[in-house]
Structure formats: structure tokens, C-alpha cells
Amino acid sequence: MPDIRIEEVRNIIRDAGGRVVGRTRLQKIAYLLSATGLDDSFRFAYKHYGPFSEELASSAKFGALFGNLDERQDQTAWGGTYSIYTVTDMEGVNQGTPRSNLATLAATADSIELELAATAVFLAHDGYDDPWDETAQRKPEKATAVRLANAKTLLTNLSQVNVPNPIPPVLLA
Amino acid sequence: MAIQRVRDPVHNLIEFDTHDELERVVWKLLQSRPFQRLRRVKQLGFSELVYPGATHTRFAHSIGVFHTARELMEIVRKKTDDQGSREKIALAAAMVHDVGHGPFSHAFETVGKRLGLKLADHEVMSDELIRNGEIAEILNTDIMAGFASNVANMIKKEGKITLHNSVVSSQFDADRLDYMQRDRLMTGSEHAAIDLTWLLANLDIGEVTTGVDDTAVGSVPTFVIGPKAIQAAESYVLGLFQLYPTIYFHKTTRGAEKLFAEILVQLVKLVGDAAEEKTGLPSKHPLIKFAKEPESLDTALALDDTVVWGALQLLCEADDPILSQFSARLLNRKLFKCYDIRAEITHRFDPHNSMDLQNIEKIEKCCASVVVKLQEWQKNQGGVVPRIITDEAERKPYKAGGGSNGHTEQINVRTDGGELIDIRQRSEIVKSLSIYRLTRAYYDDSDADALQVIKNIVEGEIA
Numbered sequence: 001m002p003d004i005r006i007e008e009v010r011n012i013i014r015d016a017g018g019r020v021v022g023r024t025r026l027q028k029i030a031y032l033l034s035a036t037g038l039d040d041s042f043r044f045a046y047k048h049y050g051p052f053s054e055e056l057a058s059s060a061k062f063g064a065l066f067g068n069l070d071e072r073q074d075q076t077a078w079g080g081t082y083s084i085y086t087v088t089d090m091e092g093v094n095q096g097t098p099r100s101n102l103a104t105l106a107a108t109a110d111s112i113e114l115e116l117a118a119t120a121v122f123l124a125h126d127g128y129d130d131p132w133d134e135t136a137q138r139k140p141e142k143a144t145a146v147r148l149a150n151a152k153t154l155l156t157n158l159s160q161v162n163v164p165n166p167i168p169p170v171l172l173a
Numbered sequence: 174m175a176i177q178r179v180r181d182p183v184h185n186l187i188e189f190d191t192h193d194e195l196e197r198v199v200w201k202l203l204q205s206r207p208f209q210r211l212r213r214v215k216q217l218g219f220s221e222l223v224y225p226g227a228t229h230t231r232f233a234h235s236i237g238v239f240h241t242a243r244e245l246m247e248i249v250r251k252k253t254d255d256q257g258s259r260e261k262i263a264l265a266a267a268m269v270h271d272v273g274h275g276p277f278s279h280a281f282e283t284v285g286k287r288l289g290l291k292l293a294d295h296e297v298m299s300d301e302l303i304r305n306g307e308i309a310e311i312l313n314t315d316i317m318a319g320f321a322s323n324v325a326n327m328i329k330k331e332g333k334i335t336l337h338n339s340v341v342s343s344q345f346d347a348d349r350l351d352y353m354q355r356d357r358l359m360t361g362s363e364h365a366a367i368d369l370t371w372l373l374a375n376l377d378i379g380e381v382t383t384g385v386d387d388t389a390v391g392s393v394p395t396f397v398i399g400p401k402a403i404q405a406a407e408s409y410v411l412g413l414f415q416l417y418p419t420i421y422f423h424k425t426t427r428g429a430e431k432l433f434a435e436i437l438v439q440l441v442k443l444v445g446d447a448a449e450e451k452t453g454l455p456s457k458h459p460l461i462k463f464a465k466e467p468e469s470l471d472t473a474l475a476l477d478d479t480v481v482w483g484a485l486q487l488l489c490e491a492d493d494p495i496l497s498q499f500s501a502r503l504l505n506r507k508l509f510k511c512y513d514i515r516a517e518i519t520h521r522f523d524p525h526n527s528m529d530l531q532n533i534e535k536i537e538k539c540c541a542s543v544v545v546k547l548q549e550w551q552k553n554q555g556g557v558v559p560r561i562i563t564d565e566a567e568r569k570p571y572k573a574g575g576g577s578n579g580h581t582e583q584i585n586v587r588t589d590g591g592e593l594i595d596i597r598q599r600s601e602i603v604k605s606l607s608i609y610r611l612t613r614a615y616y617d618d619s620d621a622d623a624l625q626v627i628k629n630i631v632e633g634e635i636a
Binding site: 004021022023024025043045048049054062065066074076077078079080082110111112115137138139140141142 | 286289294326329330331332333334381382383384385386387388389390391393537538541545
């Protein structure tokens, strides 16, 4: 069993406003918190759907099993399924902290654009000179001009949050 | 050179026509160091401890995958006009997809995850080997500049998705079609048969939608099956599912993997702590070199099953008790005993296997709690050698609705009316399959206290 950190998953969801729609969103929010130095609970590796943490996936699964967080699965209009994570106990959440500002902003973003943004951040940290170009090459179906522009704007907005490890300037609009 | 021939236990005669550019290159790849290493990496790792015939290698599997990919490509050719360079990329990708597997593949990956060793992940290692070194040189020189990257990208599912990607990764990809037949044959298992000829004869092409979470992205082409192959597809789903409890998740195989993982983790830690002399291995041993330089491709390439089996004899003499005790166990097949936690809990909560939802939830919670408690107990033990090792895994026979990946993860059937539907809508058998899960604890059979601890914790959680 990988390291299970249910409370850490709960904290991420709480900081994101108590509700996160989609496993991809949860992963990418957690990754952005990690990449900016606001969370160090989970290790991320690159997969074809962008940065991914197996420990986070397992922790969320066990959290739902033990009843520490609520996971509801729904059918999407496009044919797949998606999860909605909620944490009702919001006591102790400090609104306005860098963590909650960043997580909340990321949670409201379009999930495809959030995936593109998180991927670009990962690739920037991995040493790519032009992470956006690399992102577009890796994900041509997702990386339309409009989505890439929105993903850049998203990172620019996220960069307004005061964090220990700022988002690399090369990624900002 | 003209036609190069290989006799294969699954496909019989496999030919490489060296007048053909791609086949000549593939034959050349087979002679390269990364591929020759695969002769020394068994496809099923420790499964031969249970199935003595299962000594087939990743080398043989890779050739089989290439052969199967060629057959699938015939279907692609018949069904589409797109016969450009993507075809060559897909065939090369099928050939090299497994080149990064380490010794005892999946157990080695577990070690990598525990210690954060990137090259222990076969996907990372394969990617590195394809993009750099001998394989990249052959692909880029003999075919065209940038070809190696194209191959690596297709394996990683990056870049434009065309039907050719389905040959490399899909519900009917060449990898799965080969290993299902090969693993069945070489283990001697008589179940899990698939009707490959009929499946291939009924493969068709369809467009399926993709998405991220609740948002649609677009559509991609993939293999679908015609209505006459529903029974063959049922057998295929069922066959794949049966391989897990009987072969891949066999308790003895997993028990050996657990000991191997403990040995390797301890060895890397000792080397990291400058206590190399406690390992019993010489400083130039490939395992010591890997522990010192886990990021080095050349060092990782020196690892294979024979290196590990050879090291065990020396590790038996190690000063470190984990290395000496577990190596002797592995070498002589004196493995830890398996306690089936899930079987006990299932029997207690649901003795008549009603599969009632409430019971299932109770069982899942109880199994998870037991594992957490056993791991806590083990952590609090003062001794160096683990006394209880837990194991968990699961395999979904078929994802309802394709799961979060949607239609690309499901078997799509083209109806007589031309619509694409999930096979679950046509097959009560597939629809009724449930997830196979295992929850086990391994212990030294001479350690009666450890067994009692397992029993007590299981009883405590059931109560």
C-alpha cells in the first residue's frame, strides 16, 4: 500500500472550497500546490495526462472508503465517468491564505486548461526551454490556441498568489 | 541478408524481410545491447516458482508483439487511407515498447516507487532507451532523423492520435494480444483461451469521444468489434481477467516479489548509508553500481534477472540480516507464508457470497483497516527484518462505461444498425464481472507470534 495521507487530501479539497469536480482537477490542484511549495504531501510523476501522484489517487480512494471525504461518481455527457469530491467540515479553513487562494482559483478553472497549465509547469521544472510548445506537441487534441491562451492566463492569475516557489516567468502571459 | 526467420512457440514462424526498410531496422534492433538484455529478463518474473514452464523472456514477447502488430496493421491498411509514416512508427513502437523492463519487472518498479528511483519505472527507462543510445541511433540513422522521438511519443500516447496508436495501446493492442496467449501457453494454463483469428477477422474501426473530467475534448479513432465477435470478445475479457488470480496475482509469486523488494530496498539503503561492505557484494557488482548511480542509463542496462539470481548466493553471506535471510529464502524457495486476510474477512461478513452492497462495503473497510494496523504494528517493531509484509492489489476485469477514460477504455461493439455500444450492453457475462481484489499478509512460518498478531488484528477489526 502506498503512503496513505487522507487528511492531506481533505486539506487540499477544503482549501479548494470544499468541493472539487474531477480526479484530474484534484491531481492538478495538488500538483500546483506542490510545485509552488505550498504542499509537500505527495510525489508526482509525468504521465500522458500530465503530472500525477499515485499516492494522492490511493489516499483519495481510501478517504472515500473510510468516509473521511465524500466521492460521488457521475456519468459524463461524453461517455466517461467523473468524480465529485466534497468535504463538508470546513472548520479551521483560513480563507485568504496562499494555499486557499491558489487552490480555489485552480478548482474553478476548466479541467482541460488546468491540465495544460499543470503540464507546462511540470515541463518547465523538467528543463524544457519552451514548455508551452512542448505541451502543445504532447497534447495536440487538447492544446487548441484558445485553451493554451486560457491556460497561460490561468497561470498568470495563479502567479499573483504569494508562494515560496513562484511559477516560472517563462510560462506567464 | 534476405528473410530472417524466428520460430516462436505462440506464432510459429515469424519472418523479417530485410528488403523492407522497417523490417531490416527491426532485425537490427534485435541485435542491439538493450534488446539482447531482454533475453535475460523473464516475462513473468518469479512466476516460474509456481509454473516451472513460465521461463519465457521479454525478448520473445517483443518479437511476438511486433508480429501481432503487423497483423493488426493489415486491418488498419484495409480500413483507412492513412498509410504514411505513422505505420512504421507504430510497428517500431510495438517492437520496443518493453525494452525498459528491469529484472522481475513489477517488483523492481515497486522498489523504484519506494525509493524514488526514476529508471526503475519501465516506462521511463523505455523512453530513455528509445530516445538515447543505440536504439535511437539505429532508428534515426536507418530510417530518418527524429524517428526515435516519434516512436517514444507514440508509446507515451503523446502527439496526434491516429488509428495506428490503437495497435500500440488500446483494448486490442498487440502487447495484450501477445502476452495473453504467451503467458497462457508457457504457464501451461488451460483457461483464458482467446479466439484471436475470429477477433481479428471482426475488428473494425470507429470514432470514440474523449474527455477530461466532465469536459469533452474531441474524438479519436480506435478498434471496435463487429456484432459477430461478441462471444469472442466476452472470452477475451474473461480470459484476461482469469490470468490475474491464477497467474499474475498468485500468492507465491507475490510472496517472492515481496522478499525481492525488501532485499533491493535494503541494499540501496545500505549503499546510500556508506555501508556497502554489509551487502556481501563486490563494489563493481551491477547492483552496487545501480545503488550508487540509479540515474545512469548504462548502469540500469546492466541489470537483469541473471544478475539478481547470481547476486543472491553472495547476498546470503551478507552481514545485513535482511539481505542474508531473505536471499537464502528466495534462492531456496523458502518463502514467507501467506495469510489471506480478504478470504477470512469475506467469509465472516458474507459467508454465502451474497455480494450485498452493504457487505461489500464492510469487507472493503475491514480489509483496509487490517492492512493499516498491520503496517503500524510492523513499523513499531524494533527488529531489522520485517516480520509481517502486507500485500494489496486489484484488477478491474472491465471498467463500467470505460471509467474516467470513457469509450477508449471500453470494448465498443458496432451494432447491425451501425451504432457503437459498450459490450456490457450486449453481454450479461461482462456486465456481471466484479473487481478482483487481494489483501494478504506474509509472515515467517516459524514466527507463531507474528501469525497470532495477524489473527488478532483481523479478529479485532471484524468485531
